[in-house]
Amino acid sequence: MRVLFTPYPWASHYYQMVGLVWAFRAAGHEVRVAVPPSVVDAVTGSGIVAVTVGGRYDLMAGVAGLVKARQELVDQPAGRDERGELRPEARRELLRLRMVPHTRAAQDAAEDLVAVTRAWRPDIVVADPLVYAAPLAAAAAGAPLVRHLWGPDMCRHLVMPGSGVSARDDPRAAWPAELAALYEKHGATPAADVAVRTLDNCPPGLQLPGVPNRIPMRFTAYNGTAVAPSWLSEPAGRPRICVTWGSAATAYLGPESFLVPRILDGLSGLDVDVVVAVRRADAARIPAVPAGVRIVEGMPLELILPGCDAIVHQSGAGTTLTAALHGVPQLTLPQVADQGLVSDRLARTGAGIVLAPDDTEPHAVEAAAGKLLGAGEHRAAALRLREEMLTQPAPSAVVRTLEDLVATHREG
Numbered sequence: 001m002r003v004l005f006t007p008y009p010w011a012s013h014y015y016q017m018v019g020l021v022w023a024f025r026a027a028g029h030e031v032r033v034a035v036p037p038s039v040v041d042a043v044t045g046s047g048i049v050a051v052t053v054g055g056r057y058d059l060m061a062g063v064a065g066l067v068k069a070r071q072e073l074v075d076q077p078a079g080r081d082e083r084g085e086l087r088p089e090a091r092r093e094l095l096r097l098r099m100v101p102h103t104r105a106a107q108d109a110a111e112d113l114v115a116v117t118r119a120w121r122p123d124i125v126v127a128d129p130l131v132y133a134a135p136l137a138a139a140a141a142g143a144p145l146v147r148h149l150w151g152p153d154m155c156r157h158l159v160m161p162g163s164g165v166s167a168r169d170d171p172r173a174a175w176p177a178e179l180a181a182l183y184e185k186h187g188a189t190p191a192a193d194v195a196v197r198t199l200d201n202c203p204p205g206l207q208l209p210g211v212p213n214r215i216p217m218r219f220t221a222y223n224g225t226a227v228a229p230s231w232l233s234e235p236a237g238r239p240r241i242c243v244t245w246g247s248a249a250t251a252y253l254g255p256e257s258f259l260v261p262r263i264l265d266g267l268s269g270l271d272v273d274v275v276v277a278v279r280r281a282d283a284a285r286i287p288a289v290p291a292g293v294r295i296v297e298g299m300p301l302e303l304i305l306p307g308c309d310a311i312v313h314q315s316g317a318g319t320t321l322t323a324a325l326h327g328v329p330q331l332t333l334p335q336v337a338d339q340g341l342v343s344d345r346l347a348r349t350g351a352g353i354v355l356a357p358d359d360t361e362p363h364a365v366e367a368a369a370g371k372l373l374g375a376g377e378h379r380a381a382a383l384r385l386r387e388e389m390l391t392q393p394a395p396s397a398v399v400r401t402l403e404d405l406v407a408t409h410r411e412g
Contacts, residue, residue, distance in 0.1 A: 001406060004122035004141075005033045006113070006134040008150075009059055009105070011042035011224075012246065012318045013128055016150045016201065018046050019220025020126070023395035027403075032120065034113055034137070045224060051116050053133075054109030060252075062101030067252045067336060069097050096176065098158060103179045106132035114140045114186055123406050126199070129155040129163055132179060139188040144409045146215075146402065147195035151317025152345050153208050154338045162194040164212035197405065199398065202321065203388040206345045215401055218392040221322045223300035231294075232307060236273040239309040239373050242328075243267070244277040244301065246316040248336070257335050258285050259360055263312050264293060266365025272373070275304055302326070309379075310372040312365070315339040315354075320346055327386035329353075329378040331368050333360050350381030 003024050007014040014035065024031050025048070033043045036055035043050035076090075110133050117125075117137040125145045127134030138145035155163035161175045175183075175190040183190050198211050201219040245260050260276060264286070267274055274293040276286070283297050296304070301319065305311065305326040313319045315332035320342050323330050330352035332343040346352035353368045372378050393401075 001029045001124070001403065002120060002122040003029055003031045004117065004120070004125045004137060004143075005031065005148075006125065006127040006131045006137065007033065007035060007039070007148075008128040008130050009036045009039050009054075010248065011039055012248070012316065013150055014039060014042050014046075015222045015224070016219075016318055016321075017126070017128075017148055018048075018222040019201075019395045020148070020199070020217065020398060021046070021048055022220075023399045026396065027399045029399075032116075032122075034109075034116060036109070042224070046222070051120075053112035053116060054105065057104050057108035059101055059105045062104060064252045066097055066101055070094060070337075095159065098160065099176045099179065102130050102132050103176050103182075106136075106179060107182055109133040110136055110182055110186060113137050117141045124402060127195070129153075129160070132162070135162070135188045135194045136183065136186040139186060144196045144405060145194060146405070147198045149198060149200045149202060149211070151202050151321060151338070152206060152341050153198075153200075153202075153211055154341060156210070157208060157341055158337075162191065164193040164195075164198070197402075201392070202317075203324070203385060203392065205349045205385055205388055206320075206324070206342075208345070215398060216392045217398045218394050219321045219325055219389055220395060221300075221302040221325055223302065223318075223322070224298070226298070226300050226303060228303050229296075229299075232303060236307065238271055238273055240273040240275065240307055241267060241270075241369065241373075242275050242277060242301070242304050242308045242311040244311065244313045244319060245282060246314055246319060247279060247282070248316060250282070252336055255285060258282060259314070259333055261286055262360060262362055263333070263365050264290055266362035267312075267369060269362075269366045270369060270373070272309075272369075275308070277301060277304055310369060312369065315343040315346070317342050320352075321389075324351065324382065324385045325389055327379075327383040329372040329382045331355065331365070331372055333357070333365075349385050351378060351385045352382075353378070 032049050034051050034053045040050045113133050117140040122141050124143050125138040126148050129147050180190050197213045199217050200214050201217045268290050276295045280297045301322045305328050310329050311323045312331040315334040333355050334340040334343040343354040347354045
């Protein structure tokens with residue numbers, strides 16, 4: 001069987017697919033991953049064949065522009081009613097703005113992706129919900145399309161087209177004319193739900209209710225390759241806190257959203273060992289390294305977290321799920337919309353504490369981190385969340401489910 005993956009063009013999104021990618025390969029299937037040139041190294045670094053599609057449109061710059069335009073719209077008093085809620089016309093404009101970068105990314109990738117698909121003829125397409133070119137590939141191959149979530153279902157939360165929320169439920173779920181035209185050109189059909197199944201590696205306690213045609217799957221922690229240093233196996237002698245910060249928020253909001261120095265100021269008041277896991281470019285943004293703080297560059301979190309008592313981060317879904325898999329209590333400082341949803345869902349489980357963007361001063365960080373290390377209720381909740389994740393089927397079991405899906409599709 002041939003399997004085509006189409007991840008969102010950001011390495012951290014692809015990383016959440018790697019467990020299933022490897023499971024398909026281990027079962028003897030052929031796998032290719034269609035990505036723009038910017039993600040090729042992440043794919044080939046995981047031992048998988050990449051094919052390049054698109055790359056002429058800068059999606060990250062487009063999303064950064066969306067974040068700015070969205071904030072300007074939300075801040076306009078004329079867009080709110082007497083109760084302070086967004087008016088229908090403002091909500092419709094928000095949806096239009098949300099779709100602009102993803103529509104342009106689909107237009108950019110469409111011709112290449114359809115050509116690759118027609119040449120290789122995959123039996124199934126596994127897609128990130130935000131890759132709106134993926135249904136074109138499925139249509140070109142006559143193959144089933146399966147959605148692969150990367151945390152709480154943000155697309156349904158935002159009522160994005162094709163995410164399983166019908167226009168009858170919310171008229172804002174109309175398809176942009178440009179995207180509908182692209183689908184018509186390539187023989188695909190816009191629909192309330194463009195996928196036949198939804199793979200969900202988020203545990204039910206974190207997930208939003210009502211995921212359509214859900215196939216649960218155990219989360220696989222993967223953040224690239226590394227050599228495990230010897231100090232990780234040595235006892236810290238006091239509580240250890242991991243501090244990490246993903247690159248998405250910085251890319252969208254600018255370097256001022258990099259809060260690690262402020263976090264370290266807050267943690268300096270606690271008797272703890274701190275490991276800061278960041279990219280090299282972000283490490284340079286830390287002007288002074290306090291005593292008791294170790295900075296590591298490019299080290300996978302799954303190496304660090306087994307020896308940690310807490311983690312502080314911006315609430316990216318991959319980081320959140322990796323910490324949850326290791327039963328580590330979390331302090332989150334969300335910066336953009338999807339991070340706010342992830343933080344809210346995590347806090348509901350009791351395994352995390354959220355600091356709002358306007359409450360991230362060092363004293364607030366110190367108080368919240370102290371609570372995570374305190375009486376133990378957050379640790380207990382984190383361990384319950386871990387057990388919930390471990391009860392979900394392994395990717396190898398999901399491969400068998402998808403094999404049956406393809407067989408049924410062929411018979412039909």
